[in-house]
Amino acid sequence: xxxxxxxxxxxxxxxxxxxxxxxxxxxxxxxxxxxxxxxxxxxxxxxxxxxxxxxxxxxxxxxxxxxxxxxxxxxxxxxxxxxxxxxxxxxxxxxxxxxxxxxxxxxxxxxxxxxxxxxxxxxxxxxxxxxxxxxxxxxxxxxxxxxxxxxxxxxxxxxxxxxxxxxxxxxxxxxxxxxxxxxxxxxxxxxxxxxxxxxxxxxxxxxxxxxxxxxxxxxxxxxxxxxxxxxxxxxxxxxxxxxxxxxxxxxxxxxxxxxxxxxxxxxxxxxxxxxxxxxxxxxxxxxxxxxxxxxxxxxxxxxxxxxxxxxxxxxxxxxxxxxxxxxxxxxxxxxxxxxxxxxxxxxxxxxxxxxxxxxxxxxxxxxxxxxxxxxxxxxxxxxxxxxxxxxxxxxxxxxxxxxxxxxxxxxxxxxxxxxxxxxxxxxxxxxxxxxxxxxxxxxxxxxxxxxxxxxxxxxxxxxxxxxxxxxxxxxxxxxxxxxxxxxxxxxxxxxxxxxxxxxxxxxxxxxxxxxxxxxxxxxxxxxxxxxxxxxxxxxxxxxxxxxxxxxxxxxxxxxxxxxxxxxxxxxxxxxxxxxxxxxxxxxxxxxxxxxxxxxxxxxxxxxxxxxxxxxxxxxxxxxxxxxxxxxxxxxxxxxxxxxxxxxxxxxxxxxxxxxxxxxxxxxxxxxxxxxxxxxxxxxxxxxxxxxxxxxxxxxxxxxxxxxxxxxxxxxxxxxxxxxxxxxxxxxxxxxxxxxxxxxxxxxxxxxxxxxx
Numbered sequence: 001x002x003x004x005x006x007x008x009x010x011x012x013x014x015x016x017x018x019x020x021x022x023x024x025x026x027x028x029x030x031x032x033x034x035x036x037x038x039x040x041x042x043x044x045x046x047x048x049x050x051x052x053x054x055x056x057x058x059x060x061x062x063x064x065x066x067x068x069x070x071x072x073x074x075x076x077x078x079x080x081x082x083x084x085x086x087x088x089x090x091x092x093x094x095x096x097x098x099x100x101x102x103x104x105x106x107x108x109x110x111x112x113x114x115x116x117x118x119x120x121x122x123x124x125x126x127x128x129x130x131x132x133x134x135x136x137x138x139x140x141x142x143x144x145x146x147x148x149x150x151x152x153x154x155x156x157x158x159x160x161x162x163x164x165x166x167x168x169x170x171x172x173x174x175x176x177x178x179x180x181x182x183x184x185x186x187x188x189x190x191x192x193x194x195x196x197x198x199x200x201x202x203x204x205x206x207x208x209x210x211x212x213x214x215x216x217x218x219x220x221x222x223x224x225x226x227x228x229x230x231x232x233x234x235x236x237x238x239x240x241x242x243x244x245x246x247x248x249x250x251x252x253x254x255x256x257x258x259x260x261x262x263x264x265x266x267x268x269x270x271x272x273x274x275x276x277x278x279x280x281x282x283x284x285x286x287x288x289x290x291x292x293x294x295x296x297x298x299x300x301x302x303x304x305x306x307x308x309x310x311x312x313x314x315x316x317x318x319x320x321x322x323x324x325x326x327x328x329x330x331x332x333x334x335x336x337x338x339x340x341x342x343x344x345x346x347x348x349x350x351x352x353x354x355x356x357x358x359x360x361x362x363x364x365x366x367x368x369x370x371x372x373x374x375x376x377x378x379x380x381x382x383x384x385x386x387x388x389x390x391x392x393x394x395x396x397x398x399x400x401x402x403x404x405x406x407x408x409x410x411x412x413x414x415x416x417x418x419x420x421x422x423x424x425x426x427x428x429x430x431x432x433x434x435x436x437x438x439x440x441x442x443x444x445x446x447x448x449x450x451x452x453x454x455x456x457x458x459x460x461x462x463x464x465x466x467x468x469x470x471x472x473x474x475x476x477x478x479x480x481x482x483x484x485x486x487x488x489x490x491x492x493x494x495x496x497x498x499x500x501x502x503x504x505x506x507x508x509x510x511x512x513x514x515x516x517x518x519x520x521x522x523x524x525x526x527x528x529x530x531x532x533x534x535x536x537x538x539x540x541x542x543x544x545x546x547x548x549x550x551x552x553x554x555x556x557x558x559x560x561x562x563x564x565x566x567x568x569x570x571x572x573x574x575x576x577x578x579x580x581x582x583x584x585x586x587x588x589x590x591x592x593x594x595x596x597x598x599x600x601x602x603x604x605x606x607x608x609x610x611x612x613x614x615x616x617x618x619x620x621x622x623x624x625x626x627x628x629x630x631x632x633x634x635x636x637x638x639x640x641x642x643x644x645x646x647x648x649x650x651x652x653x654x655x656x657x658x659x660x661x662x663x664x665x666x667x668x669x670x671x672x673x674x675x676x677x678x679x680x681x682x683x684x685x686x687x688x689x690x691x692x693x694x695x696x697x698x699x700x701x702x703x704x705x706x707x708x709x710x711x712x713x714x715x716x717x718x719x720x721x722x723x724x725x726x727x728x729x730x731x732x733x734x735x736x737x738x739x740x741x742x743x744x745x746x747x748x749x750x751x752x753x754x755x756x
Contacts, residue, residue, distance in 0.1 A: 015027070015028070016041070016655055018306050018307055018309075018310040020125075021306070022302075022306045022309035022310040022313060023125060023126050023127050023310070023313070024123060024124070024125050024126070025041075025123070025124050025126070025310055025314060025655075026121060026122065026123040026124075027041065027042070027121070027122045027123075028119065028120070028121050029119070029120065030116075030117035030118065030119060030120045030135070035055075036062075036663030037657055037662050037663050038053060038122055039052040039053045039054050039064070039663075040052065040053070040337050040338055040654070040662050040663060040664075040665055040666055041053065041314075041654060041655065041662070041666070042122045042124055042131050042133075043318075043335075043336070043337040043338075043665075043666070044129065044131055044151060044152070044153040044161070044321065045153060045318075045321045045322045045335060045336040045337065046153050046154060046155045046156070046157055046158065046321060046325075047068065047157055047321070047322065047323055047324045047325040047326070047329065047336075047364070048067065048068050048069070048157045048158070048159050048324075048325070048326065048329070049065065049066070049067055049068070049153060049158075049159045049160065049161065049252060049336065050065065050066045050067075050068075050153075050322060050335060050336020050337055051064055051065050051099070051151070051153055051161050052064045052065070052337060052338065053122060053131055053133070054099050055117075055120070055133065055135065056099055056100070056101045056133075056147075056149050056163065056165060057101050057102075057103055057110075057112050057135075057147055057167075058112055059097065059099065059100050059183075062094070062186060062189070062339075063093075063094025063097070063185070063186045063188070063339065064094070064097060064099045065094060065095050065096075065097065065098065065099065065252075066092055066093075066094060066095065066336045066337075066339075066343065067092075067095050067159060067228065067252055067254055067336075068092075068324055068326075068328075068329040068336065069226070069254040069256075069328070069329065070092065070093065070095050070221070070226055070228050070254050071090045071091055071092045071093065071221075071224060071226065071343060071399045071400070072090070072091045072093050072188070072204050072205060072221045072222075072223050072224050072226075073088050073089070073090055073091075073204075073221075073223040073224040073400075074088060074089060074091065074204045074223050075087065075088055076088060076089050076404075076406045078406070084385045084386050084387065084412075085406070085408070086402070086403040086404055086405055086406055086411075086412070088223075088402065088404070089342065089404040089406070090224075090342065090343070090344070090398060090399035090400050090402070090404050091188060091342040091343065091399075092332070092339070092342060092343025092344075092399060093185065093188040093205065093206070093221070093339075094185055094186055094188060094339070095185050095206075095219075095228045095230065095252065096182055096183065096184060096185050096206075096217040096219060096228060096229075096230035096252075097182065097183045097184070097185065097186060098180075098182045098183075098230050098232060098250040100180065100181050100182070100183055101165060101178055101179070101180045101181075101248075102178070102179040102180075102181065103145070103147070103167050103176065103177070103178055103179075103244075104176070104177045104179065105143075105145070105169070105174045105175070105176055106174045106175050107175075107177075110137075110139060110145070111140065112137070114139075114140040115137045115138060115139050115140060116137070116138045117135050117136070117137055117138075118136045118137070118138050118144070119135070119136050120133065120134070120135040120136075121133065121134045121135075124314075126291070126295075126310075126313050126314065126317050127288065127291055127292065127295065128152075128284060128287060128288045128291065129152060129153070129155065129287045129288070129290075129291050129317075129321070130150055130151070130152050130284055130287065131150070131151045131152075132148070132149070132150050132151075133148070133149045133150075133151075134146065134147070134148045134149075135147050135148075136170065143169070143170075143171060143172050144169075144170035144171050144172075145167055145168065145169055145170060145176065146166075146167070146168050146170055147165065147166070147167045148165070148166045148167075149163060149164070149165045149166075150163065150164040150165075150280075150284075151163045152280070152283050152284055152287055153321070154275075154283055154286065154287060155287060155290045155291070155321060156286070156290070157325050157326060158251075158271065158274075158275065159251065159252040159253065159254065159271060160249065160250050160251040160252055160271045160272060160275050161249075161250055161275075162247065162248070162249050162250070162275050162280050162283050163247070163248045163249075163250075163280075164245070164246075164247050164248075164280050165178060165180075165245070165246055165248065166243060166244065166245045167243065167244050168241070168242060168243030168244075169242050169243070173242060174242055175239065175242055176239070176242055176243060176244045177239070177244050178244045178245075178246045180215075180232055180234055180246065180248045181214045181215065181232070182214065182215060182216060182217045182230050182231070182232055182250075183217065184206065184208070184217055184219060185205075185206045185217075185219055185228075187205065188205065188339060189339045204221065204222045204223040205221065205222060206219040206220065206221055206222075206228075207219060207220055207221075207222055208220075209227050209258070209261045209264075210261020210262060210264070210265060211261060211262070211265050215231060215232045215233075215234075216229070216230070216231045216232075216265055216268065216269070217229070217230050218230075218261045218264050218265050218268070220258055220261075224256070225256065225257045225258065226254060226255070226256050226257075226258065227254070227255050227258030227261065227264050228252060228253070228254055228264070229252065229253040229261075229264035229265050229267060229268035230250065230251070230252050230268055231250070231251050231252075231265065231268035231269040231271070231272045232248060232249065232250050232251075232272055233248075233249045233251075233269075233272045233273055233275070233276040234246055234247070234248050234249075235247040235248075235249075235276060247276075247279075247280045249272045249273075249275035249276040249280075250272055250275075251268050251269065251270065251271025251272030251273070251274070251275060252268055252271065253265075253267035253268040253270075253271060255267075294320055294360070294361060296708075296715070297359075297360050297361070297708060297709065297710050297715060298316055298320075298360040298361075298708060298709075299706060299707055299708030299717060300312045300313050300316065300675075300678070300706075300707055301705060301706040301707070301719075302702055302704075302705045302706075303702060303703040303704040303705065303721070304701065304702045304703040304704070305701060305702055308648075308651055311651045311652055311655055311674070312651060312674055312675060312678055314655065315651065315654075315670075315671035315672070315674045315675065316356070316360070316671070316675055318335060318337070318666050318668065318671050319331070319335075319353060319356060319357065319668060319671050319672050319675075320357070320360070320361055320364070321335075322335030322336045322337065322666075322668060323335075323353065323357060323361075323364050323367075323368060324364075324367060324368055324371060325363075325364055325367050326367060327367045327370035327371060327374065328371060328374060329371055330345045330349050330368045330371045330372070331345070331349050331353045331354075331368060331668055332344060332345055332349075332399075332668065333345070333346055333348065333349075333665075333667070333668055333669065334664060334665025334666060334667070334668060335665060335666055335668045337665040337666045338663070338664045338665025338666070339664060339665065340661065340664030340665040341397070341664075341665075342397075342399075342404070343399060344397040344398055344399060344404060345371075345397070345398055345399065346396065346397055346417075346669075347396070347414065347416065347417040347420040347421075347474075348420075348625055348668075348669035349368065349420075349669070350368075350372075350417075350420040350421050350423060350424035351420040351423065351424070351594075351598070351669075352625065352628070352669040352670075352672040352673050352676065353368075353668060353669055353672040354368055354369070354424040354427070354428065355424065355427045355431075355672075355676075356672045356675050356676065358424075358427055358428045358431040358432065359431050359709035359710050359711060360709060360710065362428070362431065362432050362434075362710060365424075365428050365431075365432075366428065366432075366434065366437060368424075369424060369425060369428060369437065369441065369442070369445075370441060372394065372421055372445060373441035373442075373444070373445055374401075375394070375395075375398070375400070375401030376392055376444070376445060376448060377401075378395065378398075378400070378401030378402055379392035379393055379394045379395065379401065379448070379449070380392040380448060381402075382394070382395055382402070382403050382412075383452055383455075385403070386412065388452060388455045388456065389455060390451045390452070390454070390455045391448055391449065391450070391451030391452030391453075391454070391455050392418075392445075392448035392449050392451070392452060393415065393417075393418060393449075393452050394417045394418055394421055394449070395417075396411040396412055396414050396417055397411065409472060409479035409480055409578065409582075410472055410476040410479055410578070413470070413471050413472040413479060413480055414471070414472045414473070414474075414476075415452070415456065415468070415471045415487060416471070416473060416474065416484070416486060416487040416490055416491075418449040418452055418453070418491075418494065419487065419490030419491050419493070419494045420490070421445065421449060422445075422446055422449055422450070422490075422493070422494035422497055422498070423490060423493065423494070423598060425438075425442045425445060425446060425497070425501075426493070426497045427687070429442065429501075430687060430690055431710070431711055431712065432712060433712045433713075435504070435505075435508055438501055438504065438505050438508075439505050439508065439509040439512050439513070440512075442501060443501050443502060443505040443513070443516065444516055444520060446494075446497060446498040446501050446502070447498060447502065447520060447522055447526070448520065449494065449498075450494060450495055450498035450526075450530055451526070453468070453491045453494065453495060453530075453533065454526075454529055454530065454533060456468055456471075457469075457491075457533060459532075459533075459536060460538070463538075464536055465536055465537070465538040466532075466533040466534075466536040466537045466538060467482065467483055467538050468482070468483060468484070468487060468488055468491060468538075469482040469483070470482065471484055471487055472484070473485075473486045473487050473550070473551065473591045474486055474589060474590065474591045474594055474625070475550065475587040475588050475589060475590075475591035476573075476588050476589075476623075477572065477573075477578075477581040477582065477584075477586050477587060477588040477620070477622075478550065478551065478554055478581075478582060478586075478587065478591075479578070479582055480582075481551040481552065481553055481554070482551060482552040482553070483538045483539075483540050483551055483552045484550065484551045484591070485539055485540055485548055485549060485550055485551065485591075485592045485595055486550075486591050486592055486594060486595035486599075488537050488538060488539055489537075489539060489595045489599040490595065490598065490599055491534075491537065492534045492537040492539075492599075493534075493599055495530040495531070495533055495534040496530070496531070496534050498527075498530055499527045499530050499531055499534075502522075502527055503527075540552055542555050545610075545614065546607075546610055547607075547610045547611045547614050548592055548596075548607070548611050549592075550587070550591055550592045550615070554585055555585065557583060557584055557585040558583075558584055558585060559584065559585045559586070559618060560572075560581075560584040560585065560586035560618070560620075562586065562617075562618070562620060570620065570622060571588075571620070571622035571659075572586070572588070572620055572622055573588070573622060585618050586618055586619075586620060587615065587618055587619040587620065588619075588620060588622045588623050588626075589619065589620075589621065589622065589623035589625050589626035589629075590615075590619065590625065590626045590629035590630055591615075592611060592615055593611070593612065593615050593616075593619075593629050593630055593633050594629040596608050596611060596612075596633055597629050597632045597633055597680070600633075600636075600686075601686075601687075601688075605636065605637055605638075608633060608636065608637050609637035609638070609639075612630075612633050612634060612637050612639060613639075616630060616634075616642065621649075624650070624653050624658075624659055624667040624669070624670035624673075625669050625670060625673060627646040627647075627649035627650040627653075627670070627673070627677070628646070628647075628650040628670065628672075628673025628674060628676050628677045628681075629673070630642065630646045631643050631644075631645075631646035631647045631649075631650060631677035631681045632676060632677055632680045632681040634646060634681070635677075635681035635682055635684070635697060636681075636684070636695075640697070640699070640700070643677075643681055643682070643699075644699055644700075644701070646677065647674070647677040647678070647681060647682070647699075650670050650673045650674045650677050651674040651677070651678075653667050653670045653671075653674075654666045654667055654670075654671070678705075678707065679707050679709070682696065682697055682698070682699060682705065682720075683696050683707060683718060683720070684696050684697065684740075688738050688741070691736055691737055691738055691743070692711055692737045692738070693737060693738035693739070693740075693741065694718060694725070694727075694737065694738070694739055694740075695739075695740045695741075696718065696720040696725045697720075698720055698721065698722060698756075703721060703722070704719065704720055704721030704722070705719075705720055705721075706718060706719040706720065708730075710732075711735060711737070712732075712733065712735070713732045713733055714729050714730075714731070714732030714733055714734075714735040714746075714748075715729070715730040715731050715732055716728070716729060716730070716735060716737075716746075717730055722756060723755065723756060724753060724754050724755040724756040725739070725753070725754050725756075726751055726752070726753045726754075727739065727744075727746060727751060727752050727753075727754075728746070728750070728751040729746035729747065729748055729749065729750055729751075730749075731748055731749070732748060733748065734746065734747050734748065739752075739754055740754075
């Protein structure tokens with residue numbers, strides 16, 4: 001039976017209906033107030049291009065298409081500029097609009113601005129990756145027409161997409177014709193009071209560049225110099241009973257520092273022609289095969305909750321389709337589904353998204369890390385801009401690698417991004433055993449970023465503790481503090497990982513490592529300094545409260561009255577000055593709690609429970625990153641009701657538009673976080689040294705659940721129900737892991753059951 005995921009209470013939007021065993025999600029309705037939400041939810045992408053789920057005949061909304069490689073560079077305006085402030089920002093902007101289709105009835109164009117959509121149905125099948133849409137239009141003259149569209153964005157990274165559109169009269173006889181065309185790029189979202197959306201591009205943006213035609217647009221961005229061409233090929237399937245049917249193939253081409261518009265036009269036309277030569281049906285078949293391979297690794301099965309199962313699958317689908325695959329791009333906060341956060345990459349790419357992909361699509365995880373290696377020189381330059389003589393500091397928010405954050409207290413001061421990148425390297429290494437990556441890229445990244453901690457921190461003269469001062473942790477309501485627990489804990493792991501990897505690479509590939517040492521000037525004494533700093537790392541603890549302290553001062557501040565704050569004053573960042581928040585004990589999101597999730601080894605459950613209880617009471621959860629971390633830790637410490645509540649929040653954050661900004665794009669890290677709440681939380685997944693470990697629990701609302709992952713070439717399936725848990729090594733080499741801290745090894749094809 002189909003189940004429905006309703007939109008939030010008080011909103012009259014269409015529900016999302018789940019069908020076909022949790023694989024198909026359908027949205028009914030034509031409320032224009034929720035059109036942007038639907039365009040986001042039903043967006044398609046492939047890491048290189050993203051296409052929102054816009055209605056073709058309505059012109060693509062405020063910009064339907066984004067390219068990972070197409071971004072503007074514009075100056076950041078300060079009234080008072082100080083040394084080291086970011087000077088420019090990268091902004092991913094919508095590109096030439098190819099979603100347009102003119103529909104004519106007996107030669108007269110239909111004006112859809114004067115028409116009313118009586119009903120619209122959008123449907124995404126997560127097994128095929130095909131979006132279908134059906135709309136019945138009531139025209140201004142009282143006649144009705146039906147428009148049906150199918151769309152596919154090839155997951156092979158092609159910068160293009162294909163559509164099949166049919167338009168037919170409903171209650172009259174006439175000849176309907178379809179005429180697709182391409183138009184110049186719409187303007188990007190402007191700067192507003194919400195810091196999460198929009199930017200002042202000043203006089204920058206796209207300008208015409210070379211040849212223009214109904215099936216071709218070539219434009220160039222004034223600031224970045226990046227040129228984009230868009231071309232179309234149309235295959236008319238003819239007209240039967242007055243209905244029109246066309247297949248439309250759109251290709252894009254991107255060129256940095258462009259000076260040859262003709263070459264860009266040729267490349268765009270070539271991409272469109274290649275798609276047309278393949279054909280719509282063949283593209284769909286290829287897509288189905290690619291997704292079938294992905295879902296074999298990324299199993300999600302829930303007995304008794306189709307809505308949650310479909311939400312998790314949709315979230316993982318968005319993560320898989322939007323992540324960069326070419327080594328020159330990564331996964332943005334909004335993926336390629338909207339204009340939120342300017343298309344920037346943040347720390348959550350490595351802390352939340354990459355670990356999920358490392359065990360479901362490891363080749364994509366590797367490509368995302370390759371992007372960080374490509375931007376390592378920019379990270380070194382960023383460190384120098386902040387007066388660090390040694391090491392590299394990755395930009396807090398960026399596309400090209402340069403720092404794009406204009407608000408350093410909650411931007412450049414978040415040094416923990418280095419630890420997130422290091423964490424992702426370590427996780428990827430453990431999940432894949434890809435020593436070649438460490439030799440080629442990973443070791444150098446770890447060395448350069450580890451150096452930064454030594455340059456930033458100092459050993460306290462009196463206690464000998466290694467202290468890191470003047471930084472901001474994940475909680476952006478608490479800025480520029482000393483010894484943020486999360487930052488210090490992750491830096492500690494970072495330093496130890498760097499020591500380990502340097503030794504491993506030196507042994508595994510001595511010639512390659514010698515060349516790296518010569519190039520970056522590595523001294524073996526650095527490893528000694530890293531070990532000393534890690535062993536002496538300060539991790540604040542409040543003896544009176546018997547809990548770990550978020551930083552040296554957080555627990556000394558007056559508590560914010562979250563219960564007494566009116567609902568319409570959330571998120572706090574839109575209603576209170578940052579300094580007001582800084583003076584209070586209030587957290588925007590999981591900070592120390594996240595530290596206990598990612599770095600909780602060696603800390604007993606009772607201590608974690610005390611920390612959970614306190615920080616749950618002072619956290620506003622104003623970030624979509626928060627709920628998943630709280631859900632994972634709540635599962636571990638036995639707060640099952642909280643674990644369930646936070647799991648629902650992170651799983652349905654976009655389907656139910658819980659933060660009221662899904663129209664800006666999906667929340668990629670929260671989507672990845674829903675999988676973490678599912679597998680890390682309920683499944684109890686943790687790294688136990690080099691091995692994965694599990695300690696599953698069964699939520700009361702479910703009869704059972706299952707998940708899958710790749711680990712060092714083995715395809716593991718875990719199934720949990722009231723009788724216990726079953727582990728299966730479906731294929732691959734022998735798999736070593738732990739069940740509730742008890743080590744075991746599964747041979748290929750072997751299964752083990754543990755009673756509840």
